[in-house]
Amino acid sequence: MLFPLAVAIIAREWNAALDFLIGFCACLLAGFFLVLICARGKRPISWTHGMVVASFSWIIGMLLAAIPYYLSGHYLSYLDACFDVMSGFTTTGLTLIQDLDHAGYALNMWRHVLTYLGGQGMVVFALTFLMNDAGGAFKIYVGEAKDEKLLPNVRNTARAIWFISVVYLLVGTLIFTLVALGEGIKMPRAFLHGLWLFMGGWSTGGFAPMSQNILYYHSLLIELFTIIFFTVGSFNFALHYAVWSGDRQELRKNVEIISFTVTLILLTLLTTAGFMKAKIYPDWMAVFRKGFYHLISGHTTTGFMTVYARQFINDWGELALLALIIAMLIGGSASSTAGGFKGLRMGILFHALREDVRRLIRPETSVLVEKFHHLREVVLGERHVRMALMIIVLYVFMFAVGTVGGLLAGYPLLEAMFEAASVTGNVGLSAGVTTPATPWGLKVLYIIMMWLARLEFMSVFAMFAYIAAGLKNR
Amino acid sequence: MFARLFRRSRRRRYTPVDVFLGMGVEMLYVALLIGAGALISWLVVR
Numbered sequence: 433m434l435f436p437l438a439v440a441i442i443a444r445e446w447n448a449a450l451d452f453l454i455g456f457c458a459c460l461l462a463g464f465f466l467v468l469i470c471a472r473g474k475r476p477i478s479w480t481h482g483m484v485v486a487s488f489s490w491i492i493g494m495l496l497a498a499i500p501y502y503l504s505g506h507y508l509s510y511l512d513a514c515f516d517v518m519s520g521f522t523t524t525g526l527t528l529i530q531d532l533d534h535a536g537y538a539l540n541m542w543r544h545v546l547t548y549l550g551g552q553g554m555v556v557f558a559l560t561f562l563m564n565d566a567g568g569a570f571k572i573y574v575g576e577a578k579d580e581k582l583l584p585n586v587r588n589t590a591r592a593i594w595f596i597s598v599v600y601l602l603v604g605t606l607i608f609t610l611v612a613l614g615e616g617i618k619m620p621r622a623f624l625h626g627l628w629l630f631m632g633g634w635s636t637g638g639f640a641p642m643s644q645n646i647l648y649y650h651s652l653l654i655e656l657f658t659i660i661f662f663t664v665g666s667f668n669f670a671l672h673y674a675v676w677s678g679d680r681q682e683l684r685k686n687v688e689i690i691s692f693t694v695t696l697i698l699l700t701l702l703t704t705a706g707f708m709k710a711k712i713y714p715d716w717m718a719v720f721r722k723g724f725y726h727l728i729s730g731h732t733t734t735g736f737m738t739v740y741a742r743q744f745i746n747d748w749g750e751l752a753l754l755a756l757i758i759a760m761l762i763g764g765s766a767s768s769t770a771g772g773f774k775g776l777r778m779g780i781l782f783h784a785l786r787e788d789v790r791r792l793i794r795p796e797t798s799v800l801v802e803k804f805h806h807l808r809e810v811v812l813g814e815r816h817v818r819m820a821l822m823i824i825v826l827y828v829f830m831f832a833v834g835t836v837g838g839l840l841a842g843y844p845l846l847e848a849m850f851e852a853a854s855v856t857g858n859v860g861l862s863a864g865v866t867t868p869a870t871p872w873g874l875k876v877l878y879i880i881m882m883w884l885a886r887l888e889f890m891s892v893f894a895m896f897a898y899i900a901a902g903l904k905n906r
Numbered sequence: 907m908f909a910r911l912f913r914r915s916r917r918r919r920y921t922p923v924d925v926f927l928g929m930g931v932e933m934l935y936v937a938l939l940i941g942a943g944a945l946i947s948w949l950v951v952r
Contacts, residue, residue, distance in 0.1 A: 599925060599929070600929070603929065656940065659936065659939075659940055660933050660936045660937070660940075663936045663939065664932050664933060664936060667932065672928070672932070673920075675928040675931060675932060676920045676924055676925050676928035676929075677920045677924060677928075678920070678924050678928075680927065680928065680931045683931060683932065683935055689935075693939065696939065696943075697942060697946070700942070700943055700946050700947075701946060701950070704946055704947055704950040704951070705950065707950075708950060708951070713951075715951060716944075716947040716948040716950075716951040716952070717947075719947040719950070719951055720943060720944050720947040720948075723947065724940075724943035724944070724946075724947060727943075728939070728943065
């Protein structure tokens with residue numbers, strides 16, 4: 433909170449500065465009490481502890497980070513403020529903020545810093561800058577749904593992730609700033625919009641500084657660069673590390689990239705077919721800028737929009753919407769800023785299916801070894817397939833629960849499904865269901881869904897099991 | 907000094923040139939995806 437506080441002071445937003453100062457003091461107090469209650473000497477951190485710390489820290493972080501939001505007056509309730517914080521942390525991008533177009537620089541900076549931090553992972557942030565002792569750190573790191581070790585030491589892995597993100601931050605901010613200047617936006621807004629567009633894109637969060645999102649700019653260049661940076665941001669950090677270390681062939685061989693490419697092309701065909709059926713866009717450029725843009729925005733779980741929310745339901749037609757819903761559920765790459773059940777699992781299932789088909793047609797006595805390439809050659813095993821199926825089933829189940837929640841709140845089926853897919857995949861595209869007028873029960877459900885999806889269920893389940901075991905033993 | 911741009915150390919597996927080329931390759935891949943999207947849009951609408 434010190435960073436937006438500094439921005440508030442520089443921009444002379446004294447009310448905002450006070451809000452962040454109060455929030456900062458609340459964080460210090462909360463941290464002090466947590467240390468008092470929980471610090472009981474050095475104990476080894478088990479896998480359970482790691483998952484509980486990872487999942488619980490997101491809830492504590494949400495409650496604290498919502499304080500400046502609520503004090504700003506841009507939220508109708510503290511629940512709405514918590515919703516936006518969880519949306520930022522989980523890089524979803526759905527927002528309940530009121531009058532965003534007149535939000536100050538400090539508030540907008542906080543929104544985008546939250547999503548940028550959330551994309552890296554708060555545990556990664558803590559490992560990089562705050563923790564001295566790396567003992568048990570890997571268990572907490574895995575608890576945040578990251579299991580790729582870029583380097584042998586998890587602290588160095590966290591630093592490598594930050595190095596990649598910061599290098600792209602510098603390059604991306606420069607490019608967006610120049611494009612914004614070219615579009616007629618003056619300094620310092622051009623720089624700030626450039627920075628925020630990059631943060632919202634790279635983190636695949638989808639927050640933008642204006643209420644119309646990317647539509648505000650009416651700029652093909654901004655749309656193209658946002659596609660580049662949010663797609664690159666949806667890549668696995670281990671993939672970035674491999675490519676940057678000289679193994680550029682990894683981009684061609686990696687199962688996640690292949691899976692993403694295939695599903696994107698197939699769904700693009702489906703979406704454009706849907707548009708032709710619905711006859712809504714007059715030419716190929718409109719189909720590309722509205723259709724492909726939202727499809728890749730949804731598939732990478734970014735959530736940048738160049739249409740108004742209601743246009744999805746009113747104009748798109750069911751076929752194109754179905755393609756978008758599928759894209760949102762599949763999502764991006766594992767160990768990245770993206771959500772969804774991930775292209776890696778789609779790739780594993782494809783290889784499992786291929787293995788079964790080959791087993792059927794080969795002689796019974798032949799030995800069959802199915803492999804897939806993910807940073808190295810991996811022999812496909814029962815464990816991979818089981819984990820992939822389990823996570824996909826959990827995501828689909830949560831999507832169903834979200835849809836039912838939307839229906840119970842009174843929304844039509846297609847809108848309930850669209851919003852549930854957006855929340856489940858941590859996407860952020862909206863059909864107009866997520867507004868300040870949404871029933872509070874649905875907001876709470878969506879908060880829980882965003883949290884579960886971002887941490888890929890296991891840490892949260894471990895946390896509840898730990899609490900239940902603790903209560904049972906009393 | 908120029909040679910340091912290409913030299914890998916034990917501590918860091920990537921050189922500045924690797925980073926530059928890596929970023930370029932990643933962005934090129936996305937540019938190809940954009941091209942594919944534009945091509946599909948054009949082919950279907952035509």
